[in-house]
Amino acid sequence: MTHAEVKNVNVWYDNIHALKNLSMSFQPNSVTALIGPSGCGKSTFLRLFNRMNDLIPTFRLDGLVTINGQDVYKKDVQIDEIRKKVGMVFQKPNPFPKSVFENVAYGLRVNGIKNKSIIEETVEKSLKQAALWDEVKDLLKKSAMELSGGQQQRLCIARALAVEPKLILMDEPTSSLDPISTSRIEELIFNLKNEYTIIIVTHNLQQAGRISESTAFFYLGELIEYNLTKKIFLNPDRERTQNYITGRFG
Amino acid sequence: MSPIDTNILQIKADLIQMWSLVISQMEKARIALINGDHDLAREVVMNEKRVDAFELKIDMDSESTLMLKNPVAIDLRFILSVLKINYNIERVGDYANAIAKVAGNSKEPIPENILQATHLPEMFFTAQAMLQQSLDAFENADRSRVNQLFGMDEKLDKANKKANSVICGLIQQNPENTMLLLDALSIIRKLERTGDHILNVAEELIYYFDANIIKHSKLLNSDFSEPENF
Numbered sequence: 001m002t003h004a005e006v007k008n009v010n011v012w013y014d015n016i017h018a019l020k021n022l023s024m025s026f027q028p029n030s031v032t033a034l035i036g037p038s039g040c041g042k043s044t045f046l047r048l049f050n051r052m053n054d055l056i057p058t059f060r061l062d063g064l065v066t067i068n069g070q071d072v073y074k075k076d077v078q079i080d081e082i083r084k085k086v087g088m089v090f091q092k093p094n095p096f097p098k099s100v101f102e103n104v105a106y107g108l109r110v111n112g113i114k115n116k117s118i119i120e121e122t123v124e125k126s127l128k129q130a131a132l133w134d135e136v137k138d139l140l141k142k143s144a145m146e147l148s149g150g151q152q153q154r155l156c157i158a159r160a161l162a163v164e165p166k167l168i169l170m171d172e173p174t175s176s177l178d179p180i181s182t183s184r185i186e187e188l189i190f191n192l193k194n195e196y197t198i199i200i201v202t203h204n205l206q207q208a209g210r211i212s213e214s215t216a217f218f219y220l221g222e223l224i225e226y227n228l229t230k231k232i233f234l235n236p237d238r239e240r241t242q243n244y245i246t247g248r249f250g
Numbered sequence: 251m252s253p254i255d256t257n258i259l260q261i262k263a264d265l266i267q268m269w270s271l272v273i274s275q276m277e278k279a280r281i282a283l284i285n286g287d288h289d290l291a292r293e294v295v296m297n298e299k300r301v302d303a304f305e306l307k308i309d310m311d312s313e314s315t316l317m318l319k320n321p322v323a324i325d326l327r328f329i330l331s332v333l334k335i336n337y338n339i340e341r342v343g344d345y346a347n348a349i350a351k352v353a354g355n356s357k358e359p360i361p362e363n364i365l366q367a368t369h370l371p372e373m374f375f376t377a378q379a380m381l382q383q384s385l386d387a388f389e390n391a392d393r394s395r396v397n398q399l400f401g402m403d404e405k406l407d408k409a410n411k412k413a414n415s416v417i418c419g420l421i422q423q424n425p426e427n428t429m430l431l432l433d434a435l436s437i438i439r440k441l442e443r444t445g446d447h448i449l450n451v452a453e454e455l456i457y458y459f460d461a462n463i464i465k466h467s468k469l470l471n472s473d474f475s476e477p478e479n480f
Contacts, residue, residue: 234461
């Protein structure tokens, strides 16, 4: 079980105070949805856990970000080790220009696994976990770029699962997909939570309601409200939260 | 105004209209009964279709809102509570209709001594006051008016509990009035049930305002008014 937490986190991009004094703890083996208007800091927050914000030169962090008690920003931490433990799925599916098989095997090979049967077993297991195996088992050598959008996204999820992450981050994973593909991804997320801790950014409030146990509402870099999804969507404590989820914002 | 506001405002307006109609129906049924006014009784019976039509419209608009607008939080609680309030107010309309039918079929008004012995006027007054108070609470989002309803219902329950012995006594005294007295008993029951339905409405209003579900639990509120002795 993976426990992720942030304490008194502040983030700046130059002088822009992007995240303001956030403290949150994420339940293991559950899905937490992050909602809020564009530019409120959701994606910045998500990227704290795999240190992708480090790629932005003006990024500056103050505070504590931990996974299973380990500070991911500690000086002696190997960023690659952190990123092995944290899988990420993006808004636009981004399969490698390789075969279906090699997309999933890539992470294993990079981590030094050479045993052919282990790789094959892991690829099959990951594709099954991502509910894609039945569709691609006879097409493993096919280029991933020839798959449909929904299949590509599930392939990206399989790729993330192959390296057995502790935490899975999803940044609007279905926003570019059709309703059927969205539904399959949501079903997949719903099943994955039995084994993984998942944090998902979504603009689709109904999606948050469908698949998450907890929801956090962000606004202008602040955490406005964080509670059980049922509570947020039935009787939020903060008026600002209610205004946002009922579409009366601004 | 957000897209869902149009739906909510329309549903609210329709429910208020229906509620007001049912209040009017109950008042006319009372007058028809007490005065032996057959024309007024007929008017109530004919208007019952309007109450039913409102109920159907409100149900359909609520369903449509749920389906298309995905309400959450206070909007969701509004729709869910409206669906149940709608049903309960329509049932009160049915009782007004039934009372009007009794009035329409009676050869004469209920004698004054029977009215006094059964406390029918007080029961009507209380039931109608509860109807009006609950409507005011809904229309003005006035939580304080809701709590008072629970105490008011106690008066109806008290009169209802005594009704069997009162009616039996009256039948023994004047057997020729048996049918009239049985009609009076059925009206007492309907007024008591009216109170129960308004309490259901009160529970739904509490859910709408506070997101609290209080049905099947004791309400620990010191705002209840004590029932007066009949």
